[in-house]
Amino acid sequence: MSSFTKPPLFLRVLGFLFRVLCIFAVDLVVAQLNTRVLGLSSLYPKPLVILIGMVVVLCLFYFLVSIIDRFTKYIFKVTIEMGNFLKFRKTAMLVIILGMYVGMFQLYSYSWFQKWTTWEELRSALHLPKAPRVEIQF
Numbered sequence: 001m002s003s004f005t006k007p008p009l010f011l012r013v014l015g016f017l018f019r020v021l022c023i024f025a026v027d028l029v030v031a032q033l034n035t036r037v038l039g040l041s042s043l044y045p046k047p048l049v050i051l052i053g054m055v056v057v058l059c060l061f062y063f064l065v066s067i068i069d070r071f072t073k074y075i076f077k078v079t080i081e082m083g084n085f086l087k088f089r090k091t092a093m094l095v096i097i098l099g100m101y102v103g104m105f106q107l108y109s110y111s112w113f114q115k116w117t118t119w120e121e122l123r124s125a126l127h128l129p130k131a132p133r134v135e136i137q138f
Contacts, residue, residue: 011088014084018072024104026064028111065115 006012037053044052109117123130 001036007130014093014097018075019068021097021100021104022072024108026068027059028065028107030060030102031111033057033060095127 034053035057037049037056040052041049106116109115122128
């Protein structure tokens with residue numbers, strides 16, 4: 001019998017969600033660096049630019065993959081500590097993570113299209129109905 005006990009399902013789900021968030025963050029950094037490296041093609045020959053890009057990506061992933069786990073654990077710890085102050089901890093932690101995903105979505109939007117996505121754009125892209133307008137009269 002092993003002395004290792006599995007963490008509860010909720011903590012495993014949170015760990016997975018944070019790991020995915022970190023992967024998105026690393027991808028966003030790599031995409032930005034690729035854009036910068038591609039800008040060098042007007043100054044240097046393309047084979048040299050390709051080599052520079054490959055070295056940059058290799059260095060990033062070599063160091064960032066080792067950091068992702070530590071960063072995930074740190075964010076996870078901070079979120080749990082923030083959740084301890086709130087009445088509905090699990091719900092609060094999921095709302096915090098959802099907010100981080102929305103923020104990551106907006107960063108991707110700005111990175112790829114140089115503009116922030118509005119609620120109306122998102123609503124129409126997902127074919128969501130308009131929220132009913134409620135007027136309160138006294």
